[in-house]
Amino acid sequence: MRPEDLLRPTPRGLHCPVGDFYIDPVRPVPRAVITHGHSDHARPGHEHVLATRETLDLMAIRYGAAFAGATQAIAYGESVTVGGVRITAHPAGHVLGSAQMALSWRGLTIVASGDYKETFDPTCARFEPVPCDVFISEATFGLPVFRHPPAARETAKLLNSLTVFPDRAHLVGAYSLGKAQRVIALLRAAGHDAPIFLHGALASITAYYEAQGIPLGPVRPATGAAKAELAGAVVIAPPSALTDVWSRRFPDPVAAFASGWMRVRARARQRGIELPLVISDHADWDGLLASITATGCRELWVTHGAEEALVHWAGSIGLRARPLHMVGYGEEEGEDAPAPSPAAPAASEAGEA
Amino acid sequence: MNRFAALLDRLAYESGRNAKIRLMADYFRATPDPERGYALAALTGALSFANAKPGLVRALIMERADPVLFALSYDYVGDLSETVALMWPAPPAHQRPNHSPLLSEIVEALARLPKRDLPAQLAAWLDGLDDTGRWALLKLITGSLRVGASARLAKTAVASLGDLPPDAVELVWPGLAAPYEELFAWVEGRAERPETGDPVPFRPVMLAHALEAGDMAALDPAHFSAEWKWDGIRVQVVAGRAADGARVVRLYSRTGEDISPAFPDLVEALDFSGALDGELLVRRDERVQSFNVLQQRLNRKSVTPRMLRDFPAHVRAYDLLVDEGEDLRERPFAERRTRLEAMVVRLAAAHGAASRLDLSPLVPFGTWEELAAARADPAAAGAGEDAEAVEGVMLKRCDSFYLPGRPKGPWWKWKRDPHTVDAVLMYAQRGHGKRSSYYSDYTFGVWSAGPDGDVLVPVGKAYFGFTDEELKAIDKFVRANTVNRFGPVREVLHDAEAGLVLEVAFEGLARSTRHRSGVAMRFPRIARLRWDKPPREADRLETLEALIREA
Structure with missing residues (x-):
């Protein structure tokens, strides 16, 4: 029996022919198992979705209650059997509700980890290595140049900038699900207790995090805030808003961006960022290597990112590895959100909510 | 670290x-x-x-x-x-x-x-x-550090520690060396001002304001003297003797940067004692060459004998700050000018035609109309063969002291009208910092005949010259008329009937292999937005090529 009998890459996503379900399918399918709520992994329109309660809730916030025909929640440590395949959810440490899905069938275990990070994050359950035969890993930061510094060091950089520039608003670009809330939690942990202002696009997800018992301190909508209040304040917005008309309301803003990509200077400069903050929800190079090794897997499949380097590394330690060449992942983090239609320049001004 | x-x-x-x-x-x-x-x-x-x-x-x-x-x-x-x-x-x-x-x-x-x-x-x-x-x-x-701030800015930051003007640090700077403990002690009020031991220190330069249309009515021509504004590099030449008697000559840029190593020919030839203000030019066959020629000598890492021969550097002096150890900066301009003339005459007598230093002549005038006429035709008004290197006139109050910085009133620059061309906006790129939400860098083109009819060819890039209101208007136009995106760059609509015509002002043109059009503009900026003009009426590449031929 080969692992490919249990799980194989297809254009719609990873398909399990035994249980006839897909993991993080990029197109509508009858049965989907979803690892986490980022829009490149969690798409609307499936007939049946199996995911953690939090992922299902976040999908409902993003796409409306009717995002799927039917849903089924699975808790960490819980198992659900689909067509003879036992699916068990384990924390992935990526964002709230993110899960690795372990598939067991006839003594073979494959773990589809989705996106993950092994480091501590106050806003989600910590990644745990799951012993398996085949480990499926992302490789977003799969190059040895990506070694994320401690998040506290980056938070200190932001707080130091606030003291040097007490009259400037500090606009932090952060993805609306996970990163934004983590940045707030990190600032709170560093003792920053002033109100933090939010772009409208972050409001509902942030409120959901708080409702799940993650304390984020005083947060307020940036829209309608007085200019004087915003001076010396942290404002969190989706990355695309930093270069949008929306950003013009702030007093002499400092453009910051919280992302693992900020480790490379050219990436920060390209985006016109003045204060790059290397805060990532993906494992860095050392994290990938340690996590993969900890599973004790005998085979590694690499889904998206810098597959080549990770596969090369696996070869160098005698671990069988193959790139899956999956398409459609990494977009939530890789690109700006679609800009408003060129025909309607006013839309972005009106649509920031 | x-x-x-x-x-x-x-x-x-x-x-x-x-x-x-x-x-x-x-x-x-x-x-x-x-x-x-x-x-x-x-x-x-x-x-x-x-x-x-x-x-x-x-x-x-x-x-x-x-x-x-x-x-x-x-x-x-x-x-x-x-x-x-x-x-x-x-x-x-x-x-x-x-x-x-x-x-x-x-x-x-x-x-x-x-x-x-x-x-x-x-x-x-x-x-x-x-x-x-x-x-x-x-x-x-590895010697490849690029600092994102000028030396001047770093000194300004040091000065700010003690609420001193930046020039205060600049004045003591030449005598100091790393780690500058006496400098920090002084700006923090813990010690006396450090003594400069440099025999040839830089003196902060005096700069002029641009003359606007309305300014002239308030000025009396009798109070001013005029000279040509040369299109070269402003330099301060300081010459003296070190404690051991060795001759020291140094050339400073207007920001106080020591540029002597790039001009060994001048350092060798300039023989005087004091500090003078002048224009660095290339003078060949007894004729001052255009800025384009001078540029071929600038920014070169090494100075080759061939470059020294083909691009001989020259200083045209217009002010004397120090004469034989005597500080003249608090003397009126008229007096400094007389002292300068005497010095240049002395040097000319010693060196004759081989002199690398001459005097920037005064432009005689009685009324503003006469000066306007001279500015319009420098060749006929005394600049002669050097007229090509004239970019306008300078007005200096005869009683003005030499003050560091850009005081308003004593000195004015009145540039010749720039060249302008009507070009069509082709691409726009987002700016940086405060402008990062604006499309503020513009690539523009003019018409040229292609195999399938006229096409626009890019001839330059400009990112200033417009008002804040105009920036908003262009930004809105770019967002509403984007036809293509390449990362931070947007291509905007530009055909014969629809597009935005920009009146672009520039100082000069040169041949360039870097641009597809074959021309490169010097100091281009947006002079006006021509919403009224359809793109088909914008200028043609031939117009620019003719300008190069004239020069």
């Missing part, structure tokens, strides 16, 4: 002048001597070493990294120092240095380190630094 590296890193991203000053001042305030002094030296370019070649850095990483992973990483990052800094593996815990090296320690160690010990020492330093620290050290040690 980590702290200094963090400052360098932040300066590289920050675009605002005041913000940069604040960042540097904050660093100087928080950092003790001598560390901050060496940092100041690195920021002002006074400290540079190139002990390590890129090959050494590459060899160090190859001992520690898989070659395939290094190659993939280098390919991704695109910069050797940065790649190595980022992927440098943390040493095992028992080998980790318990101390992160300071910039001052590195500078002092490098001064006496035998060459063969460098690789091991460099590796030990890299082990002790964080990623930003490693990046800065590798940039510094």
Whole structure:
């Protein structure tokens, strides 16, 4: 029996022919198992979705209650059997509700980890290595140049900038699900207790995090805030808003961006960022290597990112590895959100909510 | 070193002048001597070493990294120092240095380190630094550090520690050396002003305001003298004798940068004692050459004999600040001018036609109308064969003292009307800093005949000249008329009937192999928005080519 009998890459996503379900399918399918709520992994329109309660809730916030025909929640440590395949959810440490899905069938275990990070994050359950035969890993930061510094060091950089520039608003670009809330939690942990202002696009997800018992301190909508209040304040917005008309309301803003990509200077400069903050929800190079090794897997499949380097590394330690060449992942983090239609320049001004 | 590296890193991203000053001042305030002094030296370019070649850095990483992973990483990052800094593996815990090296320690160690010990020492330093620290050290040690702030700005930051004007630091600067402890002590009010021991110090220059249409009515021509405004490089030449009697000549740019090494011919030829203000020009066959010719001599790393022969540098003097040790800056301009004339006559008598120094002549005029006529036709008004290098006239009040900075009133510059061309906006790119939400960098083109009819060819790029209101209007136009996107660049609608015509002003034109159109503009800026004009009525490439031929 080969692992490919249990799980194989297809254009719609990873398909399990035994249980006839897909993991993080990029197109509508009858049965989907979803690892986490980022829009490149969690798409609307499936007939049946199996995911953690939090992922299902976040999908409902993003796409409306009717995002799927039917849903089924699975808790960490819980198992659900689909067509003879036992699916068990384990924390992935990526964002709230993110899960690795372990598939067991006839003594073979494959773990589809989705996106993950092994480091501590106050806003989600910590990644745990799951012993398996085949480990499926992302490789977003799969190059040895990506070694994320401690998040506290980056938070200190932001707080130091606030003291040097007490009259400037500090606009932090952060993805609306996970990163934004983590940045707030990190600032709170560093003792920053002033109100933090939010772009409208972050409001509902942030409120959901708080409702799940993650304390984020005083947060307020940036829209309608007085200019004087915003001076010396942290404002969190989706990355695309930093270069949008929306950003013009702030007093002499400092453009910051919280992302693992900020480790490379050219990436920060390209985006016109003045204060790059290397805060990532993906494992860095050392994290990938340690996590993969900890599973004790005998085979590694690499889904998206810098597959080549990770596969090369696996070869160098005698671990069988193959790139899956999956398409459609990494977009939530890789690109700006679609800009408003060129025909309607006013839309972005009106649509920031 | 980590702290200094963090400052360098932040300066590289920050675009605002005041913000940069604040960042540097904050660093100087928080950092003790001598560390901050060496940092100041690195920021002002006074400290540079190139002990390590890129090959050494590459060899160090190859001992520690898989070659395939290094190659993939280098390919991704695109910069050797940065790649190595980022992927440098943390040493095992028992080998980790318990101390992160300071910039001052590195500078002092490098001064006496035998060459063969460098690789091991460099590796030990890299082990002790964080990623930003490693990046800065590798940039510094391979001589490829680019500081995101000028030397002038760093000195301004030092001055701000003691609420002093920037020129106060500039004045004492030439006599000082790293780590500048007496400078910091003085600006912080802990010691007396340091004595300058430099026989040829820089004096902060006096600058003119641009004359606007309304200014002239309030000015009396009888109070002013006029001279040509030369299109060269403003320089201050200071000559004197060191304590040991050796002759010292130094050329400073208007910001106080020592540019003498690029002009050994001038340093050799200028024989006087004092400080004078003038224009650096290329003079060939007894004729001043255009700025385009001068440019071929600028920004060259090495000065070749051929360059010295083909582009002989020359100084045209217009002011005398110090004459034989006597400071003239608080004497009226008319008196300084008389002293200058006497000096130049003296030198001409000694050197004859071989002199590399001459006098910028005064332009005689009685009324503003007469001066306007001279400005319109410098060749007929005394500039003769050198008229091509004239970019306008300078007005100086006869009673004006030589004041540092740009005081309003005593000096005016009245440039010749710039060339203008009507061009069509083709591409727009987002700006930086305050302008990062605006499309504020514009590539524009003019019409040229193509195989399938007329096409627009890009002829230049401009990112200033417009008002804030105009910027908003162009930004709105760009967002509403985007036909294509390439990262931060948008291509905007530009055909014969629809598009935005920009009146672009510029100072000169030169042939260029870098642009598809074959021409390059000097100092282009947006003069007006021509919403009224359809793109088909914009100018043609032939118009620009004719301008080059005339010149």
